Amino acid sequence: MYRDGRIEVDFATDWDQYSQAWKTSMQHLYWYKESPVFDYNKDEELDEMRSDFGRPGNLFLVARHSQSNELVGVLGLRYKDVMARIRRWEPAVVPEFRNTQAAIALLEKALEHLISIGVKRIGYLLKHPIDSPEIVEELLTRYGDLGFEHARPDSVDLVMSLDNLNRPEAPLGVQLDTGESYTSEDLASITVKSFTSTPEEQKIHGFDKTVTEHIQATALLQRMAEGFYGHSPDVFRKIAVVDGVPAGFVGAFIPESKFKPLTGIIGPMAMLPDFRRRGIALYLVNEILNTLRGYGCEYAAVGTPAANMGAIRLYEKAGFKLACRIINLEKDL
Numbered sequence: 001m002y003r004d005g006r007i008e009v010d011f012a013t014d015w016d017q018y019s020q021a022w023k024t025s026m027q028h029l030y031w032y033k034e035s036p037v038f039d040y041n042k043d044e045e046l047d048e049m050r051s052d053f054g055r056p057g058n059l060f061l062v063a064r065h066s067q068s069n070e071l072v073g074v075l076g077l078r079y080k081d082v083m084a085r086i087r088r089w090e091p092a093v094v095p096e097f098r099n100t101q102a103a104i105a106l107l108e109k110a111l112e113h114l115i116s117i118g119v120k121r122i123g124y125l126l127k128h129p130i131d132s133p134e135i136v137e138e139l140l141t142r143y144g145d146l147g148f149e150h151a152r153p154d155s156v157d158l159v160m161s162l163d164n165l166n167r168p169e170a171p172l173g174v175q176l177d178t179g180e181s182y183t184s185e186d187l188a189s190i191t192v193k194s195f196t197s198t199p200e201e202q203k204i205h206g207f208d209k210t211v212t213e214h215i216q217a218t219a220l221l222q223r224m225a226e227g228f229y230g231h232s233p234d235v236f237r238k239i240a241v242v243d244g245v246p247a248g249f250v251g252a253f254i255p256e257s258k259f260k261p262l263t264g265i266i267g268p269m270a271m272l273p274d275f276r277r278r279g280i281a282l283y284l285v286n287e288i289l290n291t292l293r294g295y296g297c298e299y300a301a302v303g304t305p306a307a308n309m310g311a312i313r314l315y316e317k318a319g320f321k322l323a324c325r326i327i328n329l330e331k332d333l
Contacts, residue, residue, distance in 0.1 A: 025092030158320035179237030194270035230255035247275035264292030
């Protein structure tokens with residue numbers, strides 16, 4: 001047990017108490033109150049935690065007031081081998097105790113335990129509405145004080161409703177093909193060439209080996225085709241062909257969710273340099289949007305590095321709106 005004045009931290013054993021404290025601590029947050037389309041969802045988070053509670057590879061901690069024994073905060077983590085990841089928007093502390101050391105006590109206990117079992121690195125992801133960066137300032141400061149640093153460039157999510165889509169016309173000389181005619185290796189070659197074709201693109205995407213290294217790009221596309229991320233038949237991979245040559249492609253999948261409207265996720269979106277500025281990329285995006293709607297999706301979402309202004313402009317032209325910014329923090333233990 002970790003003690004810090006009025007706060008004591010220990011391992012959680014009672015799911016009902018833990019979940020009630022979690023709900024009390026989170027209920028002021030925008031995603032708890034509003035359930036945005038492509039953001040955290042309280043029911044989904046609770047369902048995931050309930051499934052993981054008490055299982056190997058998961059750590060759940062509780063903070064209590066030393067005199068009243070009241071549960072005042074919680075913290076959950078997942079770990080595998082030498083890497084751990086803190087759950088979203090945690091540590092969570094009930095309103096009356098947010099000015100105490102409860103959050104720090106929970107984090108220090110977690111780090112101490114992870115080190116004792118051989119974990120070497122820990123990560124934390126923050127996601128906030130694009131127009132409300134101030135709501136994560138306290139968490140950024142707290143994690144910064146503990147030595148967490150940005151692990152990769154920030155990214156953004158864009159979301160759009162699939163109501164009232166128009167069927168796009170193909171640009172002159174462009175034919176549309178689908179995934180059954182191409183291997184994952186074929187599409188990986190297009191991806192890597194597209195994302196590494198200029199020094200600027202290498203700077204923007206260099207951190208992401210799934211779009212800059214052929215082996216990892218192939219593995220990602222193969223997992224997508226096999227349904228690892230969600231439903232993704234061959235028709236969810238659209239390839240633009242010009243004079244018999246693949247010019248670019250877009251992929252997509254539909255993840256399962258019991259708690260959110262059906263949302264198609266777009267990516268990767270790759271366009272070879274020689275075929276840019278012809279309207280082909282926008283055509284591909286519009287084609288995949290129509291396909292996703294045909295499969296019952298109410299919304300579509302896409303993510304890209306925050307510095308990738310060309311892609312952001314493309315998606316906005318297709319009807320997407322910026323929704324969230326994502327910050328990845330990590331720390332060596």
